[in-house]
Amino acid sequence: MSELPVAVVGAGPVGLAAAAELAERGIEPVVLERATQAGAAVAQWHHVRLFSPWSELVAPAARRLLEATGWQPPVAETYPTGRQWAEEYLRPLAAALGSRVRFGAEVAGVARRGRDRVVDAGRDSEPLVVHIRHSSGAEERLAARALIDASGTWGSPNPVGGDGLPALGERAAADRITYRVPDLTDDRTRAPYAGRHVAVAGSGHSALTALVALTGLADTGTRVSWVLRRGKVGDAFGGGDADQLPARGALGQRAKDAVAAGHVRVVTGFRTEAVEREPGGRLALVSDHGERLGEIDEVVALTGFRPDLSWLSELRLDLDVTLQAPVSLAPLIDPNVHSCGTVYPHGVRELSHPEPGVFLAGMKSYGRAPTFLAMTGYEQVRSIAAQLAGDQAAAERVELVLPETGVCGGAGLFDEPDGAAAGGCCGGGEPEVLGLAAPSAQR
Structure with missing residues (x-):
């Protein structure tokens, strides 16, 4: 299977960073994006300024790829809007990756070739098959050695209803x-x-x-x-x-x-x-x-977001029952337990699943947990790419120091009237961290 590409779902910040990391290591990525341009979700909050400066928003491998094309990086300590992040970084990065990025390609499902999730035999030896629905209406099957799902959670906002389901009359309104x-x-x-x-x-x-x-x-x-x-x-x-x-x-x-x-x-x-x-x-x-x-x-x-796991139903994922995040990652990000400053950099070890070669990365890896930083996603895909390239030492090495990420307030005990679990520096309840003008921000 080493001759097959790695399928990356989503041409957002983390998906494109994954493609840059893979390409740098000589592994061919295929980025599948259902929209017509890179950073489509970012473009929907184009008016919002990020919390993080440019210095934290450009992935290392992506920077190296872009600089080879003559790209000039923005001023490191300024805070871009969503529009600027997309136009000055994400779209040039997609262009630099060239034909590796396919637009108008929606992933309808992924399975092990010839096997549903019940079958044990061949899960280590058969490739993954990505079912693609093109904007033209055509369908395609792409064989892949691995899958990095960086599709995010932007398309699945939580409802107003307090029990996690739409309130009565919410759809009608x-x-x-x-x-x-x-x-x-x-x-x-x-x-x-x-x-x-x-x-x-x-x-x-x-x-x-x-x-x-x-x-x-x-x-x-x-x-x-x-x-x-x-x-x-x-x-x-x-x-x-x-x-x-x-x-x-x-x-x-x-x-x-x-x-x-x-x-x-x-x-x-x-x-x-x-x-x-x-x-x-x-x-x-x-x-x-x-x-x-x-x-x-x-x-x-603005009650948060949740991952869409429907098209991953034929894969064997090990997800936390509360957060819908990888089970080894969930204890690090659970807002019922942690206050600010307790999310440690993590990589392939925490993101692996029983299904070989399948990884959730970026915001989707956090499930329903709040406050994700772009730097976290960049470190995740660096580690994943290293393992896929056979460099286990690099895969397990931590190459990131994070600021306090604000995983607190907004679920479980944090909703209690007496603030029984209060603590930490930030409010919570949603993984999409947006700011306003002048230095405010998203991840």
Whole structure:
């Protein structure tokens, strides 16, 4: 199987970094991306500025590949927006990888050749077969020696419903609910929020970003209600000046100031059970205890993301029952256990599964856990590529020092009214860590 390529799913930051690492080691990657361009998910939050500076957003192998083409790196200590990250790094990187990146190629499933997940024989000797559906409608089967799933979680946002399933009426109210941070610099996007009552659900950095942005519309009469499942705000504003990602700390402080100034109404201990239409078309959120938050014009639901595992159903994955992350990685990132600073750099050992040659990397490897950093994904795929190349020493060597990542607050005990498990520097609840303008950020 050494003559076969490694299939990489997703042409985002981690998928392209994986391809660069593999190519540098003489292993042929095939990157499969269902969108028409690299960084398609990043492009959807193009207006958001990242928490991390450029120095932490360019993968080492990717930098070497790009510099060989004459690429000039951006100023290391500046903070790009999503648009800048995509246009100045991800798309040039995809271009440098050339025909190794295939666009309009959606992965519909992956299996061991000629075997479903029940069959034991041949799992070490037969290649993987990736079932591809092209945008033209054509189908393809690609044999691969290994699979790196870096497809992320952006396409699977969590619902408003407090039990992890859509609340009653949530789907019917989809015209008034968004699951992304709205781009209020765009006049058409801004219009539904100006002068309206907006409910923001969620306790992580995406929610803080939305709060700060929406309070900028206060002069239009916009009212903001912040809906929290936890019993009190607690550490949701993060570590402030103590945060090792200064831009992230600054965002939390701005949100805290907005609440203190009375621009945001905080509603705590509210687990949404139903979304109801009121006369005139406005919405009401109803909690599992019957509390009602009404006269809402728009809902911004920022309650996190989850992995789509449906197309991996024929592979033998060892996933944690709580987080849906690789079982060896889960103890390092479980927000029920850890506060900030407890996520250690990790690699192929923590990411391996019973299915030979199959790895979840990037945000997808974190399952439902919060606060993932790009640097973490780059280290993951460096380690995976090293093992696939037979360099076990490099695969097991740690080549990364992480800042405090903020894995805390937002699940399990962190939702308890008395804050029984409070601790750590950051709020949580979602793995997508977004910021606002001027140094704010995502991973």
